[in-house]
Amino acid sequence: MTTILLVEDDERISEPLLRVLGTEGFDVVHTSTGSDGIEAVITRKPDLMLLDLTLPDIDGLDVCRKVREDRPELPIIMLTARAEEMDVIVGLGAGADDYVPKPFRLAELVARIKARLRVAQAAHQMPRELTGGPLRVNTESRRAYLDGQELELTSKEFDLLALLMSRPDATFTREQIMASVWDENYWGSTRTLDTHISTLRRKIGDDSDPPTLIVTVRGVGFRFEG
């Protein structure tokens, strides 16, 4: 569950926001003051923070800096009263990730929130892990594991497995696979692909008959089933 912290004292803004974010499936924590907001960052560990620039107690920029000390990676979106203020904020370099001038369209803010969350996620789980069945594949380190134990795959075998596992349950045609794992215009008119599928199946322990992990789609290609 994704938790969003909203620090905003103006109810005319917070009320509709809470409603929309709720329907979008987010878990929303709301505070009206900066100090409560800082506390909530620690206690509620939000995935993203929406921060009003003008708060009754502490300046939003100071809240931002304070939060940055503890959670430098937390995505923070600043809500500013006027677009002109953005220059100032950026100049001050408080460390917000995004700035949305009020008034804003709710859909736009939601889009920005999702964009920010996606970027944060991408940056954090940089090791792109593909899992399916007993297999785990890390495309960054180029290692593959069967039941937690590392497999010794060759380059082609790894590419092949990673491709199939990138879209589990999707059937890849032989042409697609050749174009992706081999060269775009390579045309080994032979049994090359089958041989690799064969050794790969053996290495990943897919020895039932017919195989259950890498499934043959006769006349078309292959499919990975997690």
Add this chain to the structure above:
Amino acid sequence: MTTILLVEDDERISEPLLRVLGTEGFDVVHTSTGSDGIEAVITRKPDLMLLDLTLPDIDGLDVCRKVREDRPELPIIMLTARAEEMDVIVGLGAGADDYVPKPFRLAELVARIKARLRVAQAAHQMPRELTGGPLRVNTESRRAYLDGQELELTSKEFDLLALLMSRPDATFTREQIMASVWDENYWGSTRTLDTHISTLRRKIGDDSDPPTLIVTVRGVGFRFEG
């Protein structure tokens, strides 16, 4: 000098933008088509990319994805014709860092550009001290230690080791290493890299067979395992 690449075919938008960005002290490269844009990313090495969603040749989203393959860290700001399109873009997850709906205030766009550059810079700062296994590397003093004892590394050897250790367990392709330690467009079609890996391994005492610190990923490149 900070270089910004603007990919935009509509002159009513690009013309004022070029002017403002120029006065802001940026070095601006302008292309009108997506394919020229992709080329400019490689040849001009921009620090940030402004990308129109609708281009005469390639869809802006495809340009974005293509660029992401080579330069995953390049900040990309998408210019979208209408705010409503943002939802779509975000949903498609092409990997832009920010989305600015047209029409936009120039000051706001400039603010966003500066914010994005600041974030990118902060994220890029290499940690001064890298450790892994018996090795410790200080990128500031450019010294490396093996079990606390200083190593005598040449410049290339140091860069190579620092690069590999900057992301332990990540496999770097030969191309990535050459682009990073040597020049972007250097193409020593020879065994240069291997020779350096070889001497580096000897110096860091990685003499088991196969080596355990700098691991060969056959057909791809190398990986540091701490």
Add this chain to the structure above:
DNA sequence: GTCGATCTTGAACAGATCTTGAACAAGGCG
């Protein structure tokens, strides 16, 4: 310019990896 350090290059080797064809198995269709 000279000298030493560093970097690059090509050759030779070892070994891993890939490809190929053949033989066989399995499915599809009349």
Add this chain to the structure above:
DNA sequence: CGCCTTGTTCAAGATCTGTTCAAGATCGAC
């Protein structure tokens, strides 16, 4: 069932890759 097509497996050999060495080129300090 018989025939054709398609997929699987195997072993052999071709090809590709990485390692190391030694020599030559280049660079930088003096």
